[in-house]
Amino acid sequence: MLTVERRKEILELLNKKGSVNVIELAEQYDLGKETIRRDLKALAQDWNISLVYGGASIKSALHPTSIKEQTIIQKREENAELKHKIAKAAVELINIGDIIAMNSGSTVEYMLNYIENKVPLSIITTSINIASKASMISGVDIYIPSGKIRNKSGMVISSNAENYLRNFRVQKCFFGVSAVSLGSHITHPAVEEVENNRALLSISEKVYMVADSSKFDKKSLYQLAKLGEMSGIITDKMLDEAYEMYFKNYRIKA
Structure with a gap:
């Protein structure tokens, strides 16, 4: 899976659950914890996400400023x-x-x-x-x-x-x-x-x-x-x- 595709899935999971856990994501994607931490750090730079001990959480809903593709x-x-x-x-x-x-x-x-x-x-x-x-x-x-x-x-x-x-x-x-x-x-x-x-x-x-x-x-x-x-x-x-x-x-x- 491409990095961008994985990060998209993580973002969707954050939007759905409100928070994610580094260990759980590492197991889900069969990757090291450092790779997942880099993913979360990159997402936090562009989205309203807080990095917390062991994972990340949403500061507020992503929907008001996010857009989906139109035809x-x-x-x-x-x-x-x-x-x-x-x-x-x-x-x-x-x-x-x-x-x-x-x-x-x-x-x-x-x-x-x-x-x-x-x-x-x-x-x-x-x-x-x-x-x-x-x-x-x-x-x-x-x-x-x-x-x-x-x-x-x-x-x-x-x-x-x-x-x-x-x-x-x-x-x-x-x-x-x-x-x-x-x-x-x-x-x-x-x-x-x-x-x-x-x-x-x-x-x-x-x-x-x-x-x-x-x-x-x-x-x-x-x-x-x-x-x-x-x-x-x-x-x-x-x-x-x-x-x-x-x-x-x-x-x-x-």
């Missing part, structure tokens, strides 16, 4: 008007002839509605939905890796996909996210998609996070990126002072 259809319908406004603003950052990357976010997908006056344009994407829609726009070249397509998001996933993406260098990446917080940074509910998203970040000179305000002060299970990796944040309203100070310190444009 791409659900994402398109949620805050659609705001997402269109954000998408229009994001397209203004694109220049004719750019090579850009786009992940599988619904707001990122909406950018294609406003991109016709930016052609010729090259798009590297992990999303079959974006690739299909972009293929209908004259003057757009699309590059997409091969692999399995996830039904919920339309993202292509495979180890070959990561290797394929790392062959490119792009000027700008437009990065849709599921959950953002100052404590956990950018997190994601689907472990299968983390590495492909990380690959898109690694090939990009600049990364613009596109997210409506409902995504802030939310957490999901898997660490995807640090906020400091973003070049800019495109959202629908002014953020609170804590976010503004963070972005100012890291010279992130918001």
